[in-house]
Amino acid sequence: MSPRTKIQLEENRLATETRILKSALTIFSSQGFAGASIRKIARDAGISDGLMYNYFKSKEVLALAVLKSSFQTLDETIIYDETKSPEENFKQSVNNFIDLIQKEKTKIRLLAQMGLHEKKFNQLNQATTARYEESVSKFSEIFRAMKIENPVFEARILVASLDGIVFESLLMDQPFSLEKFRENLIKKYCT
Amino acid sequence: MSPRTKIQLEENRLATETRILKSALTIFSSQGFAGASIRKIARDAGISDGLMYNYFKSKEVLALAVLKSSFQTLDETIIYDETKSPEENFKQSVNNFIDLIQKEKTKIRLLAQMGLHEKKFNQLNQATTARYEESVSKFSEIFRAMKIENPVFEARILVASLDGIVFESLLMDQPFSLEKFRENLIKKYCT
DNA sequence: GTCTATACACGGATAGAC
DNA sequence: GTCTATCCGTGTATAGAC
Numbered sequence: 381m382s383p384r385t386k387i388q389l390e391e392n393r394l395a396t397e398t399r400i401l402k403s404a405l406t407i408f409s410s411q412g413f414a415g416a417s418i419r420k421i422a423r424d425a426g427i428s429d430g431l432m433y434n435y436f437k438s439k440e441v442l443a444l445a446v447l448k449s450s451f452q453t454l455d456e457t458i459i460y461d462e463t464k465s466p467e468e469n470f471k472q473s474v475n476n477f478i479d480l481i482q483k484e485k486t487k488i489r490l491l492a493q494m495g496l497h498e499k500k501f502n503q504l505n506q507a508t509t510a511r512y513e514e515s516v517s518k519f520s521e522i523f524r525a526m527k528i529e530n531p532v533f534e535a536r537i538l539v540a541s542l543d544g545i546v547f548e549s550l551l552m553d554q555p556f557s558l559e560k561f562r563e564n565l566i567k568k569y570c571t
Numbered sequence: 572m573s574p575r576t577k578i579q580l581e582e583n584r585l586a587t588e589t590r591i592l593k594s595a596l597t598i599f600s601s602q603g604f605a606g607a608s609i610r611k612i613a614r615d616a617g618i619s620d621g622l623m624y625n626y627f628k629s630k631e632v633l634a635l636a637v638l639k640s641s642f643q644t645l646d647e648t649i650i651y652d653e654t655k656s657p658e659e660n661f662k663q664s665v666n667n668f669i670d671l672i673q674k675e676k677t678k679i680r681l682l683a684q685m686g687l688h689e690k691k692f693n694q695l696n697q698a699t700t701a702r703y704e705e706s707v708s709k710f711s712e713i714f715r716a717m718k719i720e721n722p723v724f725e726a727r728i729l730v731a732s733l734d735g736i737v738f739e740s741l742l743m744d745q746p747f748s749l750e751k752f753r754e755n756l757i758k759k760y761c762t
Numbered sequence: 763g764t765c766t767a768t769a770c771a772c773g774g775a776t777a778g779a780c
Numbered sequence: 781g782t783c784t785a786t787c788c789g790t791g792t793a794t795a796g797a798c
Contacts, residue, residue, distance in 0.1 A: 389781080392781080396781085396782095410688070411605065411688065411689065412605055412687070413606070414606030415605030415688070417772080418775085428782065429773090430775085430776080430783065430784075430785095431781075433774090439773095439774070492687055492738075493603075493687050495741075496603070496680060496741060497601070497602065498602065509745060509746075530755070533751075533759075537756075537759075540733075540736050541731040541735055543735035543739055544731030544735030545734075546735075547683075547735065548731065551686040551687070551696060551699050552703060553693075554700060556707075556727055580763080609791070610790085610791070610792090618764075618765090620765095620766095620792085621767090621793085621794080622764055623793095625764080628793095629792080629793080
């Protein structure tokens, strides 16, 4: 029944940890830090409350773990590869971003939920600021290479638009079609 | 000491209710629905827990009251007045919106906090969707009058940018200067 | 209208058996 | 590694005195 070798035990432990993280993501994302409970998460992951503490020593540690792994999946979205044309970079970046909204909605919602909490988790706000600056900087390069006027401001507008459609797709019932947004954006800047 | 006439009693009651709503706004806004507690709100408003229930019969009813009053202050932001030039309408609307972000940050944070909560408060998401459509529609009219190409999509981009800077000013440590954003936006569309 | 006291449920965290 | 039992704080809501 139960696994016998050390390796099997470790695999089992890893599998459980993965299940916990997945459940934690779902619950934290939809109910926020305060609204989520160890009980709900444990039940969702199919384990007992007590066992949770064998994996994560507190609710806050668990939240930080989920946060960290969620934030990592956002890496490498906006790119500026000098060996490619600026239009290619633009298309790729916009596509990456919009794909991300669709595929990682739960993680993005989590980051917003946690980020809105005053005081708690303010490392997150710093990280978000850094990511923003990086995105603006990359799009500025792209726009400069495309000879677009006022490239830095154009980049800020574009990044704001992208952040805006994130906001909208989180907060609205039927947000405007992301596909149309993608098409129109590319048409606007790449013709 | 205590007021004797009926009118004074009513004024007193109204004053207390106002204090409760103000405290509730602060606490709900920074800690979300689950994170806020009747105790914290009552303490902040300088009354006892029990008295809260004399004004609002449950935490949820209180939240809905705060939500409603917050949502109302967002009215009349994006305008389209046919007796004025489209440029005037544009400037006025953008100015209204950016002023709103600065002045009503707490209320906006509240709407975001509550809106991110899955299931609960989904009337809010419907209202947000309606407001979005209305904003897009008004900016579309403005852009059409300005002979800008693809006015509806341009309106969606603009509204997304505005929503984006809301998002950014809520989630980032030092968001990009709203004043520069305002200036550049107006320069871009009104010259 | 306001307070204090209290009932009662929920949630975080720990202990100890298996 | 996993579960059950349990402690204890916190929170919503109500009752009753003033």
